[in-house]
Amino acid sequence: MPMQPWFADAKLGIFVHYGIYAVDGVPESWSFYTGQVSREQYMKQLAGFTAAAYEPADWARLFARAGARYAVLTARHHDGVALWDTAREDGLSVARDTPARRDLIGGYADALRAEGLKVGLYYSHSDWSHPDYPSVRHPHPDPQQVAVNDNPLSAPAPGAQDPAAWHRYLGYRDAQVLELAHRYRPDLLWFDGEWERSEEQWGIDALADAVLAVHPETVFNARMFSRGDYATPEQGVPLQAPEGPWELCLTVNDSWGFQGHDDHHKSVGQIVRYFTETIGAGGNLLLDVGPREDGTITAEQSARLTGLGDWIARHDAAVYGTVAGLPAGHHYGPSTLSADRRTLYLTCFDAPRETVSVRGLRNAVRRVTVLGTGTALGHEVTGGLHDVPGVLWIDAPPAADVDPYATVLAVELDGELDLYRGTGRV
Numbered sequence: 001m002p003m004q005p006w007f008a009d010a011k012l013g014i015f016v017h018y019g020i021y022a023v024d025g026v027p028e029s030w031s032f033y034t035g036q037v038s039r040e041q042y043m044k045q046l047a048g049f050t051a052a053a054y055e056p057a058d059w060a061r062l063f064a065r066a067g068a069r070y071a072v073l074t075a076r077h078h079d080g081v082a083l084w085d086t087a088r089e090d091g092l093s094v095a096r097d098t099p100a101r102r103d104l105i106g107g108y109a110d111a112l113r114a115e116g117l118k119v120g121l122y123y124s125h126s127d128w129s130h131p132d133y134p135s136v137r138h139p140h141p142d143p144q145q146v147a148v149n150d151n152p153l154s155a156p157a158p159g160a161q162d163p164a165a166w167h168r169y170l171g172y173r174d175a176q177v178l179e180l181a182h183r184y185r186p187d188l189l190w191f192d193g194e195w196e197r198s199e200e201q202w203g204i205d206a207l208a209d210a211v212l213a214v215h216p217e218t219v220f221n222a223r224m225f226s227r228g229d230y231a232t233p234e235q236g237v238p239l240q241a242p243e244g245p246w247e248l249c250l251t252v253n254d255s256w257g258f259q260g261h262d263d264h265h266k267s268v269g270q271i272v273r274y275f276t277e278t279i280g281a282g283g284n285l286l287l288d289v290g291p292r293e294d295g296t297i298t299a300e301q302s303a304r305l306t307g308l309g310d311w312i313a314r315h316d317a318a319v320y321g322t323v324a325g326l327p328a329g330h331h332y333g334p335s336t337l338s339a340d341r342r343t344l345y346l347t348c349f350d351a352p353r354e355t356v357s358v359r360g361l362r363n364a365v366r367r368v369t370v371l372g373t374g375t376a377l378g379h380e381v382t383g384g385l386h387d388v389p390g391v392l393w394i395d396a397p398p399a400a401d402v403d404p405y406a407t408v409l410a411v412e413l414d415g416e417l418d419l420y421r422g423t424g425r426v
Contacts, residue, residue, distance in 0.1 A: 003229050003245055004187070004219050006118060010069035011279050011319050012312070013120065014305070015249060015256075015288035016059070017074050020081050020098065022258040022293040023048040029078035033128055033153055042079070043129075045293075046092070051100035054295025060111035062297065066305035067312035067319070072120030072190045072286065073108055075180055080129030084183070088175055092129060104295075109184045118187040121180055125202055125223075126193030128153040130172060135165035139198055154196050170203055177207060181214040190232075191223040199225040221247070232286075237274060241281040241324070248278045251288045252301045258290035265300050268307030272405040275308060276347045280334025282324030307405075314372040315408045318345035330360050330419065341416040345371065346409045352396035356409060362389050362418040370401040371408040389420050 021028040023045035024037075032042035063071050076082045076091075083104040085095035094100045109119045127133050134156050141149040149155055156162065180186060189211065194202065208227040211218050222228035230245035237248060252271070255262045266274075271287065278285045287308070289301045312319055318336050325335030325344065336345045348356060368377045377395045384390030394409060401407070 004217055006069070007188075007219055007230065007284070008245055008323075009320060010118065010284055012066065012068045012275065012308075013247070013284060013286040014063045014066065014068045014071040015122075015286045016071060017077070017257040017288060017290045018104075018295070019074055019077055019079065019083065019257065020045040020049045020094070020293070021077075021079070022291065025259045025261065027255070027259070028074070028257040029124075029128060033078070033151065039129075039153075046081070046098050049094060049098040049100055049293050051094070051098075051102070051104060052294045054100075054104060054107075054291075056104075056107040056111035057114070059108065059291075059297065060115040060117060062302060062305055063112070063117060064115040066287075066309040067316075068117060068287075070118035070120050070188060071108075071112055072122050072188065073105065074122040075105055076123050076127075076176065078124045078126050078128050078193055080127040082176065084179070086176055086179060088172055088179075090130065090132075090172055091127070091176065105180075105184055109186070119184065120188035120190055121184065121186045122190040122192060123177055123180065124193035125173060125191055126154060126196050127169075127173070130169060132162075132165040132169035132172070135162040135169065136197070136201065137161060138196060139201070142195075145195075148196065166201070174203075174207055174210065178210060178214065181211050181218070185215050186218065188219040188221075189224075190221050194223040194225065237277045237281070241283060245284075246282070247284040247286050248274070249286045249288065250274055251290075252304050255290055256288055258292050258298075263300070265304060268304055268311070269405045271304055271308050272311050273349060275312075276334045276406055279319060279322070280325045280336055280347065311403070311405050314403065315345075315406075317410070318347070318371055318408045326358070326419070327421075331356075331358050337417060342413050344411040344413065344417065346394075346411060348407045348409065349405075351399070351402045352407070354396055356394040356396065358392040358394070358411070360389060360420040361392050361413075362420055363413040363415060365392060366412040366414055368394050368412070369410050370397045371410045372403065373397075373401045375401045377409065387420070388422065388424055 017028055031037050032039040081092045083094055085103045086093050095103055112119050134154050137155050204225050204227050220228050222231045231242035232247055234249040253262045253265045275285045289297055291297050321339050322336035325337050331346050333347045368379050379394045381390040381392050
C-alpha cells in the first residue's frame with residue numbers, strides 16, 4: 001500500500017515518553033537493563049505512578065499550538081508497562097498495577113482527534129519484564145553488541161533456547177498490538193526494540209497483515225523491517241537524507257522521559273534550526289517531551305513547543321504543502337519548495353547583512369518577499385555564460401523584517417524550479 005499522504009505533509013510530530021520511569025526520573029527501561037538501578041527498585045515506581053494531573057486535552061492543545069500534525073505516545077516501552085488496560089494478565093498495566101487505575105490512551109486518542117491531529121502509538125517489540133521474552137537468541141548477533149546479546153533480560157544462556165516460550169511471547173505481543181489497533185485505531189504505529197531479534201523471529205509479516213486487516217491505512221515506522229513505511233534517524237539531522245519518507249526523532253533536552261535533573265534544554269532557536277533543516281531535506285521532525293509522573297509537561301518543555309509553534313505560524317507557507325528544497329551548495333541554509341515547484345522558501349538563520357545569494361538557478365525571478373511581513377526585496381543576477389546561470393543576489397531585508405530565530409525569503413519563479421547542477425563551462 002502506498003504511503004499515506006498526510007505523513008509527508010505533517011512536518012512536525014510530538015513524541016511523548018510517559019511511563020512509570022517518571023516517578024524517580026530514571027532512564028526509561030534502560031536504567032534497569034544496564035544495571036543503573038535494580039529491576040526491583042525500578043518496579044517500585046509502579047506504586048508511585050498516579051497520573052493525577054493527566055489532562056490529554058491540554059496535551060493536544062499544546063501540540064496543536066506547536067504546529068504539530070501528529071503525536072506518538074509510548075503505549076508500552078521495553079519495561080513492559082502498558083498505558084492501557086490490557087486484557088493480557090501476563091503483562092503489566094498502569095490500569096491494574098499503579099494508583100493511576102485507568103486507561104491513559106483512550107483519552108489521548110480522542111483529544112488528538114478533537115484537535116485534528118493524527119494518532120500515533122509507540123510499542124516495543126521487546127519486553128524485558130515478560131518471563132517468556134529471554135527465550136531465543138538472534139540468529140546473527142552483532143558482535144559489537146555483546147552487552148545486548150548476553151543480557152539475561154533479553155537472551156537465554158547459550159544452549160538454553162526455548163522456542164515454545166518464544167511462541168507464547170509472540171502471542172502476547174501480537175495480542176497487545178491488536179488491542180491497540182482495535183480499540184484506538186491509530187493512524188501510526190511506532191515500533192521499537194527490533195534489534196534483539198530477526199525479522200523472521202519477530203513474525204513481522206504476520207503482525208503487519210493482522211494490523212492492516214483492522215485498519216488498512218496504518219503507517220508503520222522502519223522498525224517493522226521490510227514492512228516499514230519510513231526511516232527514523234535519532235538525535236541528529238542526517239547529512240544525507242534517507243531515501244523515501246523519514247522522520248528525525250529529537251529530544252527537547254537530553255532525555256526521552258522525564259528526568260528532573262536534566263535542564264539541558266535546546267533553545268527555541270536551536271529547535272527552529274533542527275526543524276527547518278529537517279523539512280528542508282524532506283523529513284518530519286518528531287520532537288520529544290517527557291511528562292512528569294502526574295501527567296503534566298514542564299514549563300521549560302512547553303515553552304519550547306509554543307516557541308516553535310509561533311515561528312511556524314509566522315512562516316506556515318514555507319512549512320506545510322512544501323517538499324524538500326535546494327540541494328546543498330545552492331543556498332547557505334535550508335530551503336523548501338512549494339508543491340507546485342514555483343516558489344522557493346530560503347531560510348536564513350543569521351540576519352543577512354548585504355545580500356542573500358542563490359547559485360545554479362536557471363529560472364527568472366518574478367518577485368522576492370519576506371515571509372510573514374510581505375516586504376518586497378530587490379534582486380539581480382550577475383555573471384552566467386551560455387547554459388551556466390549566474391548568481392541571484394537578493395537584497396538583505398530591513399532590520400525590522402528579520403525574525404529572531406530564522407528569516408524566510410519567498411522567491412517566486414517564472415515556472416517550475418529549474419536547477420543547473422553541472423561543473424561549469426570549461
